[in-house]
Every structure is written in C-alpha cells, then in structure tokens.
Amino acid sequence: MEEPVEFPVCGCGILAQLKTSWSIDNPRMRFFGCKDHGSLLHRAYRFFSWFDPLMTPHARVVLLGLLKRINKNEVQRRKKRLCWFIISVVCIVMIWFV
Numbered sequence: 001m002e003e004p005v006e007f008p009v010c011g012c013g014i015l016a017q018l019k020t021s022w023s024i025d026n027p028r029m030r031f032f033g034c035k036d037h038g039s040l041l042h043r044a045y046r047f048f049s050w051f052d053p054l055m056t057p058h059a060r061v062v063l064l065g066l067l068k069r070i071n072k073n074e075v076q077r078r079k080k081r082l083c084w085f086i087i088s089v090v091c092i093v094m095i096w097f098v
C-alpha cells in the first residue's frame, strides 16, 4: 500500500498539485507545482519540488530509448490500421460499382 502523499503549500498559499513532466530531460517524472503557476502572482513564487527521486543519467538514457521505441511502434501500428482501412474502403467501393 502506498504512503499517503503530503502536498506542500506554495508561497502563495495554494496547495501544490502533483504533475507529470513531459520534457525530454525529465520524461514522466512527477513534481509538485503551484496550481496557477502561469499567472504573474504565482510566477513570482516559482514553487517547484520533485516528487519522484531523480534518475541517474544512465536510467534517463534507458527510459528515453524505451519511450522512443514505444512511440515508433505506435506510429507503425497506426500506419497499418490506416492502410487496412483504405484497403477496406477500396474493396467496398469496388464491390458496389462492379
């Protein structure tokens, strides 16, 4: 069972939210950030704290490689599905008009 998460409070008084990073440097790493960090008031506090422990450079390279492989497989799968869809449509049209 996971430990309950203690959410820190930003300097602006708002409870921080748990978010996920999608940056290349820190893929899928979770961090605490202010809910409204885009506004001028909250930008001044720049509240930020990692939730997940930082990865070693080696672990980061391995994770990035795996993510690239997953994305490549997903693109190939979508291309195959599109190809089969086009073939199906062409077959249906040919059956109707022949």
Ligand SMILES: [Zn+2]
Pocket: 010, 011, 012, 013, 014, 034, 035, 036, 037, 042, 045, 047
């Ligand atoms: Zn804030």
